Amino acid sequence: MAQRKHLDDFLRGRIIGRLECGRTQLEVSEELGTAQSVISRLWQRFQDDVNVSRCYSTGRPRVTTTNEDRYLAVTAKRNRRSTASDLSRQLSSATGTTVSRQTVYRRLGHIGLYARRPVRCVPHTATHCRLRLAWSRKHALWAPQQWSCVMISDESRFSLQSDSRRTFIWRAPGTRYHQENTIERHRYGGAG
Numbered sequence: 001m002a003q004r005k006h007l008d009d010f011l012r013g014r015i016i017g018r019l020e021c022g023r024t025q026l027e028v029s030e031e032l033g034t035a036q037s038v039i040s041r042l043w044q045r046f047q048d049d050v051n052v053s054r055c056y057s058t059g060r061p062r063v064t065t066t067n068e069d070r071y072l073a074v075t076a077k078r079n080r081r082s083t084a085s086d087l088s089r090q091l092s093s094a095t096g097t098t099v100s101r102q103t104v105y106r107r108l109g110h111i112g113l114y115a116r117r118p119v120r121c122v123p124h125t126a127t128h129c130r131l132r133l134a135w136s137r138k139h140a141l142w143a144p145q146q147w148s149c150v151m152i153s154d155e156s157r158f159s160l161q162s163d164s165r166r167t168f169i170w171r172a173p174g175t176r177y178h179q180e181n182t183i184e185r186h187r188y189g190g191a192g
Contacts, residue, residue: 007038015039016046063099064091064107071095072104073111080169080180084108084115108170115168119176123184 007015011032018028025043029036045051064072068091075090076082082090084101087108092098099107108114124132171181 069107076170112172113170118169119182121182
C-alpha cells in the first residue's frame with residue numbers, strides 16, 4: 001500500500017483556483033498529477049465551509065488531563081505498593097475519570113515510574129555489622145582449597161503457578177536501593 005501524501009497549502013490553492021475558473025476535476029487531476037478523488041473531496045470541503053486547510057488530528061484524544069496524571073503520580077509515590085487497578089479506582093473516585101489499568105501504566109511510565117519488585121534486605125543492627133566485618137577479615141586470606149569446603153546456600157522462591165503473588169512497587173529507574181524502595185525481611189521469612 002502506498003504511503004499517503006498530504007497536499008500543501010499552495011497546491012490546494014492552485015486546485016481550487018483552477019476549479020473556480022471552470023476547469024473540470026478530471027482536467028485538474030491530469031494537469032497536477034493528483035488523484036481525482038482527492039480533488040473531489042477538496043472541492044466538496046471548499047463548497048461546504050469555504051476552507052481548504054488541513055485539519056490536524058493526532059489520533060484518539062487523551063482521557064486524562066495533566067492534573068489527573070499528576071494525581072496518579074503523587075498517589076503512586078505516596079503508596080508505592082498500590083496496584084494499577086487500585087490507582088485507577090482512586091482516580092475514578094477522586095475525579096470521575098475512568099481509565100484502564102493499562103492507561104495507568106502508560107501515564108506513570110511517561111513520568112518515569114515503573115512497577116518493579118522491591119529489594120528485600122535483612123535489617124542489620126550495629127552488632128550484626130561488627131560481627132560480619134570481623135568474620136570477613138578473619139577469612140580474607142583463605143586459600144581456594146579452604147573455600148572449596150564451604151557451602152554457601154541461598155534460598156530461592158519457586159512457584160508453579162503463573163501468579164507468584166509478589167508485591168510490586170512504583171519506582172523510578174536508578175532508585176532500586178533507596179530506603180523507600182526496600183522491604184526489610186526478618187529472620188524465618190517474615191516481612192516487616
